[in-house]
Amino acid sequence: MPSYKSFSPRTEIVFGEGLLDRLHAYRGQRVGIVTDAFMAKSGPLDRVLGYLDGCEVKVFDEAIPEPPIATVTKGAGIFAEFRPQVLLALGGGSPIDAAKAILSVVRATDTAQTIKFVAIPTTSGTGSEVTSFAIISDPANGLKFPLIAKEMVPDVAILDPEFVRTAPPKVTADTGMDVITHALEAVVAQGASHFTDAFAEKSLELAFAHLPRAYYDGNDMEARDAMHQSSCLAGLAFSEAGLGVSHGLAHAIGGRMHLVHGRINAVLLPHVIAWNAGLEDDAPGCWETAGRYARIASRIGLDVPSVRAGVIALIRAIQALNMRFSIPSTLRGFGMDAEEYRRAMPDMAAAALADACTAGNPRKPTLAELSMLLGRAGG
Numbered sequence: 319m320p321s322y323k324s325f326s327p328r329t330e331i332v333f334g335e336g337l338l339d340r341l342h343a344y345r346g347q348r349v350g351i352v353t354d355a356f357m358a359k360s361g362p363l364d365r366v367l368g369y370l371d372g373c374e375v376k377v378f379d380e381a382i383p384e385p386p387i388a389t390v391t392k393g394a395g396i397f398a399e400f401r402p403q404v405l406l407a408l409g410g411g412s413p414i415d416a417a418k419a420i421l422s423v424v425r426a427t428d429t430a431q432t433i434k435f436v437a438i439p440t441t442s443g444t445g446s447e448v449t450s451f452a453i454i455s456d457p458a459n460g461l462k463f464p465l466i467a468k469e470m471v472p473d474v475a476i477l478d479p480e481f482v483r484t485a486p487p488k489v490t491a492d493t494g495m496d497v498i499t500h501a502l503e504a505v506v507a508q509g510a511s512h513f514t515d516a517f518a519e520k521s522l523e524l525a526f527a528h529l530p531r532a533y534y535d536g537n538d539m540e541a542r543d544a545m546h547q548s549s550c551l552a553g554l555a556f557s558e559a560g561l562g563v564s565h566g567l568a569h570a571i572g573g574r575m576h577l578v579h580g581r582i583n584a585v586l587l588p589h590v591i592a593w594n595a596g597l598e599d600d601a602p603g604c605w606e607t608a609g610r611y612a613r614i615a616s617r618i619g620l621d622v623p624s625v626r627a628g629v630i631a632l633i634r635a636i637q638a639l640n641m642r643f644s645i646p647s648t649l650r651g652f653g654m655d656a657e658e659y660r661r662a663m664p665d666m667a668a669a670a671l672a673d674a675c676t677a678g679n680p681r682k683p684t685l686a687e688l689s690m691l692l693g694r695a696g697g
Contacts, residue, residue: 325513325558329448330474331550333543337478341369341406344434349373350402352393352417353409354381362440362481366408376400378420381409384455384462384572384579385416394423401428406436407472410493411444415452418470425469437472440481442532442545443493443580445500445553447475455573462573464674471557477550479542487533490545491643492580494529497549498522498636499583503562504555505614506594506607507678511559518555519617524548526618526635530642560678563670564590567691570669574662575654582695584645588633589694594681595629607680648697656696663692 332340349370357363358379367375378393397405397420405424407417414437421435437447446452452465485493501521504514525548531541567590568582595611596604605625612628620635622628640647650656667688670676676683683691 323509323511325511327448327554327558328468328471328473331448331477332474333477333547337476338366338369340474340476341366341436344370344404344436345372347373347403348400349375349404349406350397350400351375351377351379351406351408352381352420353377353379353407353413355379357409357413357440362408366406366438376402381413381416383412384453385412385419386455386457389416390419390423390454393417393420394427397424398427401431402433404434404436406438407447408438408440410439410441411446411453414439414444414446414472415454418446418452419454419465422465422467422470434474435472436474436476438476438478438481439546439549441485441489441493442482442542442549443496445497445549445551445556447472447477448550448553449557451557453569460574461669462569464569466674475550477546479539479546482542482546483536483539485536487536487643490533490536491529491645492578492584493549494525494532494545494580495584495587495639495643495645496580497545497552498525498529498639499564499580499587500552500556500561501525501548502587502591502611502614503564503678504552504559506610506680507556507560507562508680509559509678510610514555514559517551518559519614521548521551521555522614522618524551526639529639533643561675562590562679563594563676563681563683563688563691566670566673566676566679567666567688567695569673569675570666571649571692571695573669574666575649575659577649577652577654581645581652582649584636584640584643585647585649586691586695587636589691591629591633591636593687593691594679596681597626597629601681604681649695650697659696663689663696666692
């Protein structure tokens with residue numbers, strides 16, 4: 319395996335005025351659209367279709383949260399027959415992830431066909447419009463697993479904040495905390511570099527300043543635009559740097575307990591930061607990670623008289639956001655079955671240890687340490 323790092327973002331990111339005019343480039347082509355039922359019925363799909371005049375369009379609107387294998391298989395069958403020249407994903411992380419998996423299957427079945435991949439995110443959270451990651455679920459076995467392939471990175475991402483104007487405060491908070499988790503994990507991940515840090519740090523600067531504004535006033539379009547760009551910046555960072563234990567645990571918990579991903583991360587993050595930074599045990603190798611967290615604390619305007627104080631200030635800032643957004647301090651606060659959670663902990667710890675995201679964490683966890691973090695987050 320090579321020891322060097324590389325940074326190679328491949329997505330054309332479209333922002334500013336007149337964003338959807340970019341779709342005129344596909345006039346006269348066969349365009350497949352992957353979205354969900356809500357987008358199809360509430361107006362966003364019609365808005366996009368208005369810019370696809372002269373196109374032959376096939377819509378698959380059956381994407382659901384944590385897209386299951388069956389959904390991917392059905393969508394792939396439809397588009398393998400349609401043979402689109404462009405595949406457009408419209409929605410939050412789930413429709414975009416479904417489109418990534420569908421596209422992978424379609425490309426594998428017809429290697430001669432060139433398909434452009436366009437993503438239009440309608441939530442400010444996953445950064446999926448610029449990443450090589452997709453999360454697919456296997457409901458029959460209670461599993462969620464990440465797919466990672468450079469071929470799944472969209473060719474074009476259109477960042478139109480109008481698509482998130484009507485997102486409810488709860489969704490704004492959940493997705494926004496996922497942005498913060500993406501960026502913080504990218505800062506300390508094993509694959510971090512000056513290049514990924516530049517994106518992650520700017521993402522965090524924007525998120526801490528604008529997420530509360532977007533939460534309290536969805537019509538604050540400056541805040542909406544900032545959070546949309548923050549999400550994309552975090553995606554650029556973690557797609558290259560990697561993620562960590564927060565996401566490894568969140569995938570395991572979400573697959574078993576069916577809780578909202580962003581909220582799981584919001585609860586986990588203070589515990590994971592403290593453990594990564596070695597606040598309790600001062601484990602070997604944690605000092606560098608603690609320094610990175612302290613650097614972020616300073617970047618977002620917190621008082622950092624020492625590295626340890628900076629880490630603690632960052633944790634408290636995240637806890638303060640959770641309180642503002644009515645996110646409980648433990649997963650028990652979501653009303654889950656605490657006994658079922660306790661019984662599932664060994665399986666969830668094992669799943670998190672095997673998760674590809676955990677591999678990028680700066681501190682290598684044991685099963686016992688993952689169980690400890692699960693216990694603390696569970697409450």
